[in-house]
Amino acid sequence: MTSTAPVTKQVGDFRITALQDGAMMGNIGLMPDFDEAKAQAYCDRMGVEFTRKRMTSVNCFVIEGPGGTVLVDTGSPPDFNKDAGKFPEAFAAAGFKPEDIDTLVLTHLHVDHWGNMLRREDGEPFFPRAEVVVTKSDYDFNHDDAIFAGLNEARQTAVTRARACCAPYTGRMRLVADDAEIMPGLTYVTMPGHTPGHSGVLIESGGEVLFIFADLAHAWFWQAPFPDWSVLYDLDQKQAAASRRKALARIVENGWPCAGMHTPFPGWCRVEPDGDAWRIIPEI
Ligand SMILES: [Zn+2]
Structure with a gap:
């Protein structure tokens, strides 16, 4: 997919740079509650062709501001899919070096978000100086042996790999409460369900705002008009749907411009109300 939207945005004192780890195929089969008749009727109303598959993006964001240089998520490892796993190249091409990152903020501990915490060549931390911030709820879920025993294979x-990515950062991880302030101007907005501590990052500065809504929508085209259609990756699909509704309503109520990890690159988008649901409109 080609984009003409700028990859950087200024939000008050913060400069945000979108990085593309790669592409990801969205398939309606990933949504167990997908209703083809409703989907078809929606497409007819929107004047859009119905498709079962839709290519989307895996995005990460660098935030440069008064609190230093922050990276939100790290993309995916080389075995995620053949079209992704390009974070190291995108990061370098944007002019960043691993030692530039003061703080790595993780929206949640899933493969396409922790995928480049470690260097591919030697397994050492990719970011030699960064403090790693993650919600305690997500960290604990991934580090509790009783919970682990109850998970499917x-x-x-996935949890074993997440643990391996966190382990070399021991001593420089900061576990924070849901909805906690990360640093002045950056605050987690926790939307549990996809994972227990899955959180977006609200950037606020000088009266300007950008909400990085993380994995609020994997299928951006479907999950705003049909917020109850959760994906198989959601640990608790009902809770994910409730969080999605709550967050979409809050975004519209506050008029927050947004950015998504899985909206078309560079990820910028806005949310509009549509009857008793919403639409996500990518800015591409
Ligand atoms: Zn994701």
């Missing part, structure tokens, strides 16, 4: 594999 695929989730156990």
Whole structure:
């Protein structure tokens, strides 16, 4: 997908740079409650062709501001899919070096977000100086052996890998409460369900705002008009749907411009109300 939108945005004192880790295929089969008749009727109303698959992006964001240089998420590892895993190249091409990052903020501990915390060549931390911030709720979920024992094999594999990414950062991880302030101007907005501590990052400076809504919508085209259509990756699909509704309403109520990890690159978008639901409109 080609974009003409600028990859940087100024939000008060913060300069935000979007980085593309790559692409990801969205498939309606990932949403167990997908209703094809409703979907078709929606497409007819919108004048858009119905498609079962839609290519979307894996995005990360660098925030440069008064509190230093912050990276939000790290993209995916090389085995995630053949079209992604390009974070190291995108990061370098944007002029950043690993030692530039003062703070790594994770929206949650999933593979396409922790994927480049470690260097591919030697498994050492990719970011030699960064403090790593994550919600305590997400960290604890991934580090509790009793919870681990109850997970299916695929989730156990994912948690084992998440633990391996966190371990070398021991001593420089900051676990924070849901909805906590990360630093002046940056605040987590926790939207549990996708994972227990899944959180967006609200950037506020000089009267300007940008809400990085993380994985609020994996299928941006479908999940705002049909917020109850959660994806198989959601740990608690009902809770994810409730969080999605609450966050979409809050975004519209406050008129927050947004950025998504899985909205078309560079990820910038806005949310509009549509009857008793919403629409996500990518800025591309
Ligand atoms: Zn994701």
